[in-house]
Amino acid sequence: xxxxxxxxxxxxxxxxxxxxxxxxxxxxxxxxxxxxxxxxxxxxxxxxxxxxxxxxxxxxxxxxxxxxxxxxxxxxxxxxxxxxxxxxxxxxxxxxxxxxxxxxxxxxxxxxxxxxxxxxxxxxxxxxxxxxxxxxxxxxxxxxxxxxxxxxxxxxxxxxxxxxxxxxxxxxxxxxxxxxxxxxxxxxxxxxxxxxxxxxxxxxxxxxxxxxxxxxxxxxxxxxxxxxxxxxxxxxxxxxxxxxxxxxxxxxxxxxxxxxxxxxxxxxxxxxxxxxxxxxxxxxxxxxxxxxxxxxxxxxxxxxxxxxxxxxxxxxxxxxxxxxxxxxxxxxxxxxxxxxxxxxxxxxxxxxxxxxxxxxxxxxxxxxxxxxxxxxxxxxxxxxxxxxxxxxxxxxxxxxxxxxxxxxxxxxxxxxxxxxxxxxxxxxxxxxxxxxxxxxxxxxxxxxxxxxx
Numbered sequence: 001x002x003x004x005x006x007x008x009x010x011x012x013x014x015x016x017x018x019x020x021x022x023x024x025x026x027x028x029x030x031x032x033x034x035x036x037x038x039x040x041x042x043x044x045x046x047x048x049x050x051x052x053x054x055x056x057x058x059x060x061x062x063x064x065x066x067x068x069x070x071x072x073x074x075x076x077x078x079x080x081x082x083x084x085x086x087x088x089x090x091x092x093x094x095x096x097x098x099x100x101x102x103x104x105x106x107x108x109x110x111x112x113x114x115x116x117x118x119x120x121x122x123x124x125x126x127x128x129x130x131x132x133x134x135x136x137x138x139x140x141x142x143x144x145x146x147x148x149x150x151x152x153x154x155x156x157x158x159x160x161x162x163x164x165x166x167x168x169x170x171x172x173x174x175x176x177x178x179x180x181x182x183x184x185x186x187x188x189x190x191x192x193x194x195x196x197x198x199x200x201x202x203x204x205x206x207x208x209x210x211x212x213x214x215x216x217x218x219x220x221x222x223x224x225x226x227x228x229x230x231x232x233x234x235x236x237x238x239x240x241x242x243x244x245x246x247x248x249x250x251x252x253x254x255x256x257x258x259x260x261x262x263x264x265x266x267x268x269x270x271x272x273x274x275x276x277x278x279x280x281x282x283x284x285x286x287x288x289x290x291x292x293x294x295x296x297x298x299x300x301x302x303x304x305x306x307x308x309x310x311x312x313x314x315x316x317x318x319x320x321x322x323x324x325x326x327x328x329x330x331x332x333x334x335x336x337x338x339x340x341x342x343x344x345x346x347x348x349x350x351x352x353x354x355x356x357x358x359x360x361x362x363x364x365x366x367x368x369x370x371x372x373x374x375x376x377x378x379x380x381x382x383x384x385x386x387x388x389x390x391x392x393x394x395x396x397x398x399x400x401x402x403x404x405x406x407x408x409x410x411x412x413x414x415x416x417x418x419x420x421x422x423x424x425x426x427x428x429x430x431x432x433x434x435x436x437x438x439x440x441x442x443x444x445x446x447x448x449x450x451x452x453x
Contacts, residue, residue, distance in 0.1 A: 003034075004028040005028075006026045006053045007051070008040075021036075025037060025038075032381060035378060057400040058376070060375050063120045063316060064118050064121040065266065065268075066320055067319055069142070071321035072322040075326045088166070097127060099132060108436065110143055115423060117330060122150075127155075137189075146431055154203065156205065158174060167205075185200050186202075195372065201222070208239065228265070228368060229266075231265075232269055234270045234271055235272075250274065251277075261284040266366045287316065287365065288315050289366060290303050290333075293319065315358055316358060317362065319333055352401045360375065411426050413425060
């Protein structure tokens with residue numbers, strides 16, 4: 001057995017009682033949490049590694065519930081556009097990606113997520129250019145290299161520009177090809193076991209880029225295979241108008257009519273929700289990935305995180321794609337979720353502990369992994385972040401949770417995924433990020449040149 005003892009730190013368990021220990025310990029044995037409590041750990045294995053975490057805050061690792069990793073090499077474009085203008089600019093660029101470029105982009109994006117406290121991430125990949133190779137496998141390989149727990153979703157689009165949709169025709173597929181590729185991805189990669197590092201989801205892109213037939217058939221496929229379902233919804237007011245014009249109902253009503261609400265479904269953004277729509281999500285057990293930075297960057301609005309949580313909807317956080325959130329740090333999402341909610345609803349709209357909960361247990365609930373990750377409890381996977389708070393930016397902030405959420409991003413002393421060190425003293429141990437930056441730069445230049453930019 002391999003045992004690691006972290007002690008001397010403020011421990012925020014994010015358990016059901018929001019238990020915290022001012023001078024606590026966490027014990028990890030063979031990738032699982034075996035003890036959490038106050039004071040020094042009870043002596044255990046003689047060969048245990050003891051880490052003095054005095055001056056640190058220990059939290060669960062963050063869970064990112066919405067991302068587009070391929071966008072890491074298309075940052076800084078269309079910076080003043082709304083969603084539809086931004087998509088119109090970028091779709092022709094994304095149409096030039098291939099497996100090699102996606103692997104580089106995903107490795108860069110995942111490395112950065114790890115360095116900012118993320119231990120589990122999703123990805124919504126829905127751009128599959130013809131002759132682009134196996135781009136889904138490319139990002140799966142990247143996650144294995146970096147060492148993060150990964151929930152990629154096999155996305156899709158079948159409503160191209162020639163049929164009234166937004167994406168160019170060269171990045172859409174026909175339904176039969178989508179269903180076959182999606183089922184193959186599940187059969188090849190999905191691991192439903194406890195402690196899984198890789199789970200596949202099903203993820204048609206959005207109501208304005210897919211047909212109702214695709215939504216219905218992918219819903220049936222995902223439920224038959226027992227995997228989760230993900231899509232964009234209610235990101236902008238334009239989408240509300242689109243659904244009213246084309247379907248005669250709200251986006252949430254439309255998605256329920258095609259089988260896309262339920263406890264296995266989570267929706268990205270969900271900014272423009274009515275009270276009735278929130279009630280529908282709560283009634284059906286549908287979850288939400290809140291992406292405050294991307295929504296602000298594109299001027300889309302502010303999701304009703306407080307109202308969703310009060311209604312009983314599971315709310316996680318997502319960085320969204322790097323092309324609409326160049327920072328891509330989940331800690332920043334926690335801070336922005338808090339600040340934007342308060343700007344709109346007053347100082348009680350969200351607390352700092354609400355923000356930490358959304359970044360950890362909220363995300364675990366969204367992904368259906370609340371029994372495995374998201375809190376520091378005995379028997380759960382040792383996905384743990386250790387934040388150093390005894391340096392100048394934080395040392396005199398009385399509340400360590402406030403220091404993490406409201407202060408400057410603190411140094412990441414240690415990041416464990418299943419007990420494996422991924423970040424130590426601020427440096428990623430699996431990828432040389434200084435050297436890899438050159439590969440990311442070259443991949444971006446190559447892609448933009450292909451697109452004529």
